[in-house]
Amino acid sequence: MAAPQNTDRKAPNILVTGTPGVGKSTLCSKLSELTGLTWLDISKIAKDHDCLEGFDETYQCSYLDEDKLLDGLEDTMSKGGNIVDYHSNEFFPERWFDAVFVVRSDNTTLYDRLTSRGYTGKKLEDNVQCEIFQTILEEAKSSYREEIVHEMYSRTPEELEENVRNICGWLEGWFRDKGESN
Numbered sequence: 400m401a402a403p404q405n406t407d408r409k410a411p412n413i414l415v416t417g418t419p420g421v422g423k424s425t426l427c428s429k430l431s432e433l434t435g436l437t438w439l440d441i442s443k444i445a446k447d448h449d450c451l452e453g454f455d456e457t458y459q460c461s462y463l464d465e466d467k468l469l470d471g472l473e474d475t476m477s478k479g480g481n482i483v484d485y486h487s488n489e490f491f492p493e494r495w496f497d498a499v500f501v502v503r504s505d506n507t508t509l510y511d512r513l514t515s516r517g518y519t520g521k522k523l524e525d526n527v528q529c530e531i532f533q534t535i536l537e538e539a540k541s542s543y544r545e546e547i548v549h550e551m552y553s554r555t556p557e558e559l560e561e562n563v564r565n566i567c568g569w570l571e572g573w574f575r576d577k578g579e580s581n
């Protein structure tokens with residue numbers, strides 16, 4: 400993985416992104432437990448802090464008030480030590496992140512996970528297509544420096560463990576480099 404960027408933060412901020420159902424929350428929960436970094440579940444934060452507006456009937460979800468959400472998170476993010484978990488990524492400030500991990504799945508696995516979550520019709524089809532066309536990966540690559548964007552599949556418990564190991568390894572590298580540069 401690419402060398403971490405030097406920043407003034409005491410701990411890095413990482414972004415975990417990907418199509419709904421690929422396994423972001425599962426990964427973030429493990430990472431947070433193991434590393435002590437704070438897991439910021441953006442969907443939940445937006446709901447709890449009244450950052451939602453209107454309602455999309457097709458996708459049965461509210462629109463995000465991005466400006467309000469970003470303003471509210473600025474202080475937390477500037478301190479570092481956060482794992483941001485969200486299915487979209489281009490609207491976050493690029494400067495917030497030291498690494499971006501795009502979680503991936505295959506269409507059969509994703510279809511099954513989203514069906515058991517109750518997704519049907521257009522919402523189900525569009526999300527599976529989003530993964531097939533690797534929309535979130537492309538979004539991340541066009542929004543962040545390519546060397547900080549890492550793609551990782553999380554279809555099985557073994558892949559999950561490997562991803563956790565790799566991210567923990569990346570974190571150790573970040574802290575080592577930070578120590579050497581001080």
Ligand SMILES: Nc1ncnc2c1ncn2[C@@H]1O[C@H](COP(=O)(O)OP(=O)(O)O)[C@@H](O)[C@H]1O
Pocket residue numbers: 417418419420421422423424425426512553554555556557558559
């Ligand atoms: N690596 C994995 N192996 C097997 N099941 C997984 C894996 N990652 C996630 N899951 C399962 O897939 C479902 C969706 O995972 P979740 O973490 O909620 O996805 P997201 O946060 O991206 O929407 C959950 O039921 C979760 O237990």
